[in-house]
Amino acid sequence: MSLINQCKELKKASLILEMANTNVKNDALESVCKSLIKNQDFILKENQKDIQNAKRKNIKESLIDRLALTEDRIQGMIDGIRRIIDLKDPIWQSNKVWTLENNLTISKMTVPLGIIGIIYESRPNVTVDAFGLALKSGNGILLRGSSSAICSNKALVKAIKEGLRNSKIPEGVIELIEDTDRNVVKEMIRLNDYIDLVIPRGGKGLIDFVVQNATVPTIETGVGNCHIFVDESANQKNALKIIENAKTQRPGVCNAIETVLIHKQIAKEILPNLYQLLKDRVELRGCEITQEIIPVVPATEQDWQEEYLDYILAIKVVENLEQAIAHISKYGTKHSEAIVTENYSNAKTFQRRIDAAAVYVNASTRFTDGGEFGFGAEMGISTQKMLPRGPMGLEELVTIKYTIQGNGQIRE
Structure with a gap:
């Protein structure tokens, strides 16, 4: 026909x-x-x-x-x-x-x-x-x-x-x-x-x-260059669990993360644990500071822009919440973004300042899904500013x- x-x-x-x-x-x-x-x-x-x-x-x-x-x-x-x-x-x-x-x-x-x-x-x-x-x-x-x-x-x-x-x-x-x-x-x-x-x-x-x-x-449904920012106040055990889920549960989907941002105050503490958790399953690519702490492939400018849809994760150490927000604002695709933090003020600032269809505090980005949101299913995830937006x-x-x-x- x-x-x-x-x-x-x-x-x-x-x-x-x-x-x-x-x-x-x-x-x-x-x-x-x-x-x-x-x-x-x-x-x-x-x-x-x-x-x-x-x-x-x-x-x-x-x-x-x-x-x-x-x-x-x-x-x-x-x-x-x-x-x-x-x-x-x-x-x-x-x-x-x-x-x-x-x-x-x-x-x-x-x-x-x-x-x-x-x-x-x-x-x-x-x-x-x-x-x-x-x-x-x-x-x-x-x-x-x-x-x-x-x-x-x-x-x-x-x-x-x-x-x-x-x-x-x-x-x-x-x-x-x-x-x-x-x-x-x-x-x-x-x-x-x-x-x-x-x-x-x-x-x-x-x-x-x-x-x-x-x-x-x-x-316009969106490409998912999604991030997790681990704040200096984060519960690191929860952070590792959330990162692992958001990257490895199904890496080929749009709500999987592609970049992790780490606050510099906890980088030396959490990065070795993250490396041990993922090194056998995920290719890690990192900024210069990350390279000084754990053995990773040097990250390029392209890595911050990439939706890998694969077992690859980019890591960047940032100075503070403001730098994390600036990075996401520059490279994010307005899909799903997350912060892991125990600081209420930082959580609210992140949720208000980040321009995305779904913004998480202390949870995996993998929940951006019509079924998970209680919609039964989804026709797609809209990342445009005009309604509708999200699943x-x-x-x-x-x-x-x-x-x-x-x-x-x-x-x-």
Whole structure:
């Protein structure tokens, strides 16, 4: 099916979806859960094709991990859909109703955006997350995954459509672009007559291309050059635990840290312990002061800018909180930043001064995630200054409509 025909199918199906009540949408989502369970072996088999292709291309292990599906990860997708089922329907809600002196009653109501296009790399779980959020919020979803995950995405969409066929929601509310030609992306992001919003989710190259070339309204999701600053007052045991988790739990994701900033007053004490903790798993790159304390690869200017998505960590010793904030302000990507400190004033200063979608005190940056925030899943993590910002759940996938009730009023 051509891209235009897919969009036409989405438009037609979305007219039915936008009028569906909560029970109908939830029943459809539960039917998809059952279909994912039923088709699990087929999905895993197709995913292995993508993994083998990635290995033949010598893709690094951290990125293969992003691509890989397991029984647990499929169950995680299903759990995410069921959490979405349990969430309040965001459509046709109003938090503001008022009556004018002329007795006109105005309501500010939430309504679906329409058709959402999402362009994403690797991570086939995004296929299911995006679908679940789109359906519950009354939106059609057009998916354009990467060629590296094409077999997985086709299998997942096939299972989703099978589930929808056993519901009252038409299967046309989800469409996958199977053509992996990059020119299709350029066509997609200019289909203003069919698509209401485009969300790019991936590396800097993809995001920049979409933002710079789209005529369809776009939400800028961000690259994750994330930092942890260890203040001089930090509980060092907690600091080491947080750094280890934020770097090694899943290094190939956007909320993993890439740089650690250490207050100079504790550098000689904490750096040897950090080295012992990570030296066998992570390549450490450090500034001149760090090099004097522990054996690391010399860091370059490029290291402070890099989103490694790998087992690599840059370390810089800073004079104070102000220098840490200045470093993050210069090199950060407005995604997720953290401070480890026992100083209340420093914690509040850091949270107020750092310009990022998520700012943590004494916790890992790995929590910047729709599921972890209680949203069920996420459509992406927006790092732009205009709303929405941060993990995009159901409440971020609606627009507003003003409904006005009168009894014959005319304007003089």
